[in-house]
Amino acid sequence: MIKIAMIEDDLELAEVLSLYLKQFNIEVTNYEEPFLALSSLKLQKFDLIILDLTLPGMDGLDVCKEIVEKFNIPIIISSARSDITDKVTALKLGADDYLPKPYDPRELEIRIRTILRRFNKSLEKEELNVKKTFVLDEEKKEIKKDGVYLKLTAAEFEILSLFIKREGFIVSREDIFENSDILNSDYESSGSLAVIINRIRHKIEDNPREPNYLHTIRGMGYKFIQ
Template sequence: MLEDDTELADVLIQYLSKFNISVRNFEDPYLALSAIALEDFDLIILDLTLPGMDGLEVCKELVTKYDIPIIISSARSDITDKVIALELGADDYLPKPYDPRELEVRIKTILRRFNKNISKDAEEQKELFVLDEEKQEITKAGKFIKFTAAEFQIMSLMCKRKGFVVSRYDILDSCDLFNSDEDSGSIAVIINRIRHKIENNPKNPRHFLTIRGMGYKLVE
């Protein structure tokens, strides 16, 4: 992976490791190109905004020298960048922000297309918390959890942004049952109720974490 956002890289590395997908990240494109020349990699996740060298130039060099599939991961909104990247030979383009689950699925799809090995453990690995938006249900390890409407809205948001920090503002902005700062105090109460439903020890949560000064994070 070539990604200079170390926080994002850490989240993706941690998430993908659950599916036995091992990831090394390089912030410096020159170091990355040196490593790729010496080692075998199954796939490259490439950010376009990198220090010292534009991601499109990196993409061009990779396509010219190596037969390695490339997923572009970029916050650039210019459609021209996407077109150029795909014309250069990138295999996929994933605009930021995105759900790590989508990256995982795209990695597996591309590796299958390139006949790369994916362990059965990675294929069979299931997520602990699963949101079914159509049924309006959330399960933990396959077991249905009954939530109130407010609990469900918060937990749904956390499932969609699993592994990322969600601020109180994000909750107020995304959950229509909370429509003002006056409701902010009740968020902590509801999260405490959620923890009693999903945690083995609500006083020492392992999954629904408080990130001091920033918000909350759902991890597995």
């Protein structure tokens, strides 16, 4: 579990980001007050900091400076302040990335993992040494099972990719449609999604009737485990 400390006084945004990141095995603890956050960093271990710049009682740039001086933790600045000077100053102080608001939570998740791989080489090695049955290559639009390429249609690739990225978490039908560039209401109304899921099972399971990887969670959706 990746542990993130977020210093953000917009509680609604903090809750949205926390819920989104949770599905990727990222646990977020939010601190509305920067002084409380700095105190907590002395007592708890976090893998990364997400820091807003406009905070009550203390400017975010000052918080960034103190974190860099006292702790060895990577920092992503998440701010609505558009002044390029703030961005330059934050990076000069030692922040690892600067993400201007508003942004897609998916971009935040990718940046978190990218920074952690760069910051923690041992984590990168652990990830590389873990042998997965299924390997997703989004750039090439390919999925391998035990080193062998799966022959998938565009819709099958899209859905199986989503399952792999959210391994271990329940993915609802609504999640699939919301994250799909191919599927639309026609698929939902005609029941074609169930047909695609069945085709995927026939391509990845030894026994599609007793799946080892792609499980149906009654009334909730699907869970992919490898």
